Amino acid sequence: MSASFPPGTADLPLSASALDAAVDERKFVVALARGLELLRAFRPGETMLGNRDFVARTGLPKATVNRLAYTLTVLGYLRFDEALGKYALDAGVLSLGFALLAGTDTLELARPHMRALAHEIGAAVSLGCRDGLDMVYLETIRSETALTLGLAPGSRLSMLTSSMGRAYLAVLPEPERAALLAELKQTAGKGGRAVAWVAAALREIAAFERDGACFSFRDWHADVNAVAVPFRDPRDGRWLVLSCSGPASSMGEGVFRERIAPRLRALARRFGQAR
Structure with a gap:
């Protein structure tokens, strides 16, 4: 399946249900998209989310969430609190945000x-x-x-x-x-x-x-x-x-x-x- 982006919209973030209509599967990296969905699961004012929260908000299987969360933690985009058993956004996300604004x-x-x-x-x-x-x-x-x-x-x-x-x-x-x-x-x-x-x-x-x-x-x-x-x-x-x-x-x-x-x-x- 292949579809072209409308002019001026190629940089827009797409929701999962819109992917089939707008993405060339040969170029699309599903694992990367799923990892970014975990980061987007955080809402304003929230500091900690657990695996159950990620599963509920992304619709991804628990095993997939576990692997993605671990990878993002290793790369510095999430931080795991062992006492609470939950994740917080880490400095990697902050640096990306500052790079955009700057x-x-x-x-x-x-x-x-x-x-x-x-x-x-x-x-x-x-x-x-x-x-x-x-x-x-x-x-x-x-x-x-x-x-x-x-x-x-x-x-x-x-x-x-x-x-x-x-x-x-x-x-x-x-x-x-x-x-x-x-x-x-x-x-x-x-x-x-x-x-x-x-x-x-x-x-x-x-x-x-x-x-x-x-x-x-x-x-x-x-x-x-x-x-x-x-x-x-x-x-x-x-x-x-x-x-x-x-x-x-x-x-x-x-x-x-x-x-x-x-x-x-x-x-x-x-x-x-x-x-």
């Missing part, structure tokens, strides 16, 4: 402008990219008066409920977006809240051509409003997303649509090719 020229360019905007509007300004079925923060800068959740670089957001995820979905080619939305719907489940999230995301995607931005009003968090604008990184052509978030109790929908969104669109145009 090599992101756009991030260096963006920081002073993000800081100025955060100070001007009294909110948090973030830069992120896609990671699997989530969006991950590369940087977040908050003003001294911002009363927002303290999300740090590396924090992950739902692609369906966050303005950042919706903005990313809005610029994908239609076939790729349809496939990703189908996967997100399956992951979200069939409950009432999941149906509402999907419907809200579809509305924002449909309105993107008109607004040039995507919004999230109390969808991601009960007291957080946000707006996001995507742009292509001139360095490598991938889509990055700028977002701004603030407390819904003091920064209503009108503030984000009329005051913040235009500033965010202008900032995105300075950093790269915006839609």
